[in-house]
Amino acid sequence: MYKLLLCWKYLRTRYLAMVCIVSVMLGVATLIVVNSVMGGFSTKLKERLHGLLSDVVLEAYDYDGFTDAPSKMALIRNDPFLSNEVEAMTATLEIFAMLQFNFREVPFTRPVRIIGIEPEGRKAVGGFAEHLVNPKNHENPTFNLDENARERFIIRRASRGIDFPGPREAPNLNEPPPPDPPPSKPHEPQGVILGYAIAHYRDRNAPADLVNKDVRTLEPGDEVVITTVSGAKMSPVFDRFVVSDYFKSEMSEYDSNYVFMPIEHLQKLRTMEDRVTSIQIKLKDYNKAPKVVARLRELFANAPLEVQTWEQKQGAVLAAIRVEKGILNILLFLIIAVAGFGILAIFSMIVVEKTRDIGILKALGASNGGILTIFIGYGFLLGLVGAGLGTIIGLEITVHINDIEKLIANVTGQDIFPRDVYYFDKIPTDINLFSVFLVNLGSIGIAVLFSILPALRASMLHPVRALRYE
Amino acid sequence: MAGNTFMYAQNLHKIYRKNAISTPVLKGVDMEVAEGEFLSVVGASGSGKSTLMHLLGSLDKPDVGEIYYREKRIDNLSADKRDHLRNHDFGFIFQFYHLLPELTALENVMIPLMIRSSVFSWLGNGSVARKRAITLMEKVGLGHRMHHLPKELSGGEMQRTAIARALIGNPALLFADEPTGNLDEDTGREIVQLLRELNEIDNVTIIMVTHNLEIARGTHRIIKLVAGHVEVPLQQHPEAFGVVRPESFDNLPEDENHPDETRRPAGI
Numbered sequence: 001m002y003k004l005l006l007c008w009k010y011l012r013t014r015y016l017a018m019v020c021i022v023s024v025m026l027g028v029a030t031l032i033v034v035n036s037v038m039g040g041f042s043t044k045l046k047e048r049l050h051g052l053l054s055d056v057v058l059e060a061y062d063y064d065g066f067t068d069a070p071s072k073m074a075l076i077r078n079d080p081f082l083s084n085e086v087e088a089m090t091a092t093l094e095i096f097a098m099l100q101f102n103f104r105e106v107p108f109t110r111p112v113r114i115i116g117i118e119p120e121g122r123k124a125v126g127g128f129a130e131h132l133v134n135p136k137n138h139e140n141p142t143f144n145l146d147e148n149a150r151e152r153f154i155i156r157r158a159s160r161g162i163d164f165p166g167p168r169e170a171p172n173l174n175e176p177p178p179p180d181p182p183p184s185k186p187h188e189p190q191g192v193i194l195g196y197a198i199a200h201y202r203d204r205n206a207p208a209d210l211v212n213k214d215v216r217t218l219e220p221g222d223e224v225v226i227t228t229v230s231g232a233k234m235s236p237v238f239d240r241f242v243v244s245d246y247f248k249s250e251m252s253e254y255d256s257n258y259v260f261m262p263i264e265h266l267q268k269l270r271t272m273e274d275r276v277t278s279i280q281i282k283l284k285d286y287n288k289a290p291k292v293v294a295r296l297r298e299l300f301a302n303a304p305l306e307v308q309t310w311e312q313k314q315g316a317v318l319a320a321i322r323v324e325k326g327i328l329n330i331l332l333f334l335i336i337a338v339a340g341f342g343i344l345a346i347f348s349m350i351v352v353e354k355t356r357d358i359g360i361l362k363a364l365g366a367s368n369g370g371i372l373t374i375f376i377g378y379g380f381l382l383g384l385v386g387a388g389l390g391t392i393i394g395l396e397i398t399v400h401i402n403d404i405e406k407l408i409a410n411v412t413g414q415d416i417f418p419r420d421v422y423y424f425d426k427i428p429t430d431i432n433l434f435s436v437f438l439v440n441l442g443s444i445g446i447a448v449l450f451s452i453l454p455a456l457r458a459s460m461l462h463p464v465r466a467l468r469y470e
Numbered sequence: 471m472a473g474n475t476f477m478y479a480q481n482l483h484k485i486y487r488k489n490a491i492s493t494p495v496l497k498g499v500d501m502e503v504a505e506g507e508f509l510s511v512v513g514a515s516g517s518g519k520s521t522l523m524h525l526l527g528s529l530d531k532p533d534v535g536e537i538y539y540r541e542k543r544i545d546n547l548s549a550d551k552r553d554h555l556r557n558h559d560f561g562f563i564f565q566f567y568h569l570l571p572e573l574t575a576l577e578n579v580m581i582p583l584m585i586r587s588s589v590f591s592w593l594g595n596g597s598v599a600r601k602r603a604i605t606l607m608e609k610v611g612l613g614h615r616m617h618h619l620p621k622e623l624s625g626g627e628m629q630r631t632a633i634a635r636a637l638i639g640n641p642a643l644l645f646a647d648e649p650t651g652n653l654d655e656d657t658g659r660e661i662v663q664l665l666r667e668l669n670e671i672d673n674v675t676i677i678m679v680t681h682n683l684e685i686a687r688g689t690h691r692i693i694k695l696v697a698g699h700v701e702v703p704l705q706q707h708p709e710a711f712g713v714v715r716p717e718s719f720d721n722l723p724e725d726e727n728h729p730d731e732t733r734r735p736a737g738i
């Protein structure tokens with residue numbers, strides 16, 4: 001009983017102990033905040049890396065693609081194992097291209113990747129429709145212009161305010177023309193969905209209080225010209241398109257490169273009807289992905305196709321994230337180890353200071369084990385209180401990290417989290433309760449571990465020597 | 471050897487060694503105390519009085535010699551038996567009070583009972599212990615000072631608290647090492663009066679080290695430590711409980727027993 005009483009009294013009366021508590025507390029709080037933010041970044045990044053990729057991708061080795069996607073999908077659908085695992089699939093055709101447009105009478109050209117898709121099928125596989133800017137497209141993604149866009153298109157077409165470099169109407173002799181326009185209306189080019197960053201740039205000189213600093217270079221209804229290569233002979237082909245919507249996944253690689261258009265249109269443009277470059281497959285249970293991949297490889301053993309999960313495709317980046325997180329955690333744990341040495345030093349001081357009390361307790365019949373328990377219990381208590389406070393503070397900071405960031409930015413005038421660099425609206429956080437628990441366990445463990453040595457010394461003190469100690 | 475003595479020690483030697491220098495402090499002490507006796511130990515500073523008390527109180531072990539308590543040898547007991555003995559049978563009072571500074575007077579008094587009980591048994595009988603501590607505090611005249619910290623008490627009050635603490639375990643034997651050494655004369659006399667009452671009324675056997683011969687004369691018997699031996703008793707009370715002088719006392723070599731022997735200065 002006296003052990004408990006003394007632990008408690010020592011905790012309350014030793015200001016040095018507060019130093020231990022504070023150092024454990026800071027260590028724990030830092031670990032929790034950094035872990036949560038790192039976790040947030042990596043979850044978000046993973047989400048985005050997954051982004052456009054479906055769970056499993058069946059893909060051709062080159063841009064030429066492969067034929068007969070429907071029959072391959074039928075083969076998958078008829079396979080007894082795969083049919084149970086596959087939730088949805090869709091074929092896509094990918095190719096690099098040049099995008100040209102006028103902004104404020106100045107012509108711009110930029111490289112892009114065109115992805116030909118079948119909107120409904122692509123939506124079923126996921127990672128597409130929910131990123132479209134026009135909310136109408138979330139339910140029913142289409143490449144058709146909405147009212148405003150069509151109006152804008154007609155006005156601009158009428159005023160002829162745009163002028164593209166190069167030939168205006170496709171004077172293609174060898175290639176078939178784009179799909180026939182509806183005869184009744186004025187010719188309206190095919191709609192395309194542009195990556196958000198293609199059509200916007202961030203104005204660094206905008207007033208600070210402006211919420212949306214993005215300047216739009218292409219409105220829905222504006223015309224663009226896309227040039228790419230045909231399938232077999234690699235000769236250039238191009239066509240006029242009109243912007244119908246934006247794709248904003250917040251993954252800058254996608255947002256600044258991807259242009260979506262209907263797959264049939266792209267096939268016609270490239271004269272490679274019936275060819276696709278990949279089949280995207282969504283699984284019912286991603287945990288079964290390795291088995292599905294194995295089965296697919298078996299099924300298409302003779303075709304020049306590669307089968308990969310999205311993680312395999314992004315393997316290098318994911319591995320880098322994992323390694324980075326691991327190293328950071330080790331480094332941060334050193335913080336707590338430093339706190340541990342603080343405990344060691346301070347405890348040794350407290351033992352010296354308490355030498356006579358230890359002698360008294362022994363004279364009154366306290367055992368060596370009892371004295372040992374007092375000091376180890378004391379270390380445990382310090383660790384517990386420090387870790388508890390640290391957890392509370394760490395979680396508080398994590399939850400309010402964006403407010404805190406804003407506050408610091410306001411006070412110092414320094415932007416800590418430049419949003420256009422990370423392309424996040426706010427600092428992402430992901431509190432993992434298990435890792436919070438581990439951090440607590442680890443820091444309490446370290447507090448106890450580092451109190452063992454001084455505690456042993458205290459328990460080994462000879463009572464007479466301790467009593468004579470001045 | 472006296473078979474019925476409460477506690478007796480035979481041929482106690484204690485040598486402090488530090489590096490190559492060894493300091494022999496006790497060189498064959500024989501002594502005894504009878505049940506209910508109030509014994510004073512006197513001697514020059516550094517003569518080993520505290521050392522003797524520590525040995526008798528089983529806080530330390532003699533290099534040579536044996537100590538018997540209630541017919542049982544106690545100097546070679548295991549650590550936990552010695553802890554138990556100190557907690558249940560012995561009480562200690564020190565010159566510098568030795569209260570725990572973080573605890574209130576009352577908590578200090580309860581400590582020996584806390585040491586012997588676990589948290590759970592304390593939950594059961596803690597209130598009984600508390601009542602007993604309060605009774606003892608009142609008995610030593612500190613009923614109004616129970617919740618003060620040691621630093622808020624005067625020397626006399628601290629020593630009374632220490633006495634209450636020594637008594638709470640119902641000890642049969644009380645060791646008091648210069649209990650009045652740090653107190654003014656009047657306060658010291660009060661403390662000794664308190665001890666004498668304990669001895670007479672509660673029949674607690676007391677061994678007290680003191681420098682004050684006047685105080686020592688108020689006790690049943692005095693032994694003097696000189697040069698590591700017990701010298702001829704200065705005063706033998708008539709009611710000296712029939713304590714037999716150990717034979718070995720007569721066999722001491724004369725030269726070592728010389729009272730005028732020059733001693734090296736005492737240290738602690």
Ligand SMILES: Nc1ncnc2c1ncn2[C@@H]1O[C@H](COP(=O)(O)OP(=O)(O)OP(=O)(O)O)[C@@H](O)[C@H]1O
Pocket residue numbers: 486487488493495513514515516517518519520521522735736737738
């Ligand atoms: N740990 C130690 N190492 C070496 N010498 C010691 C040690 N402890 C005590 N001594 C020596 O033992 C001798 C006896 O010490 P002790 O404290 O028993 O004397 P004392 O009679 O109680 O003196 P005082 O009246 O001053 O309290 C002293 O000379 C002291 O220097």
Ligand SMILES: [Mg+2]
Pocket residue numbers: 519520521647
């Ligand atoms: Mg002494």
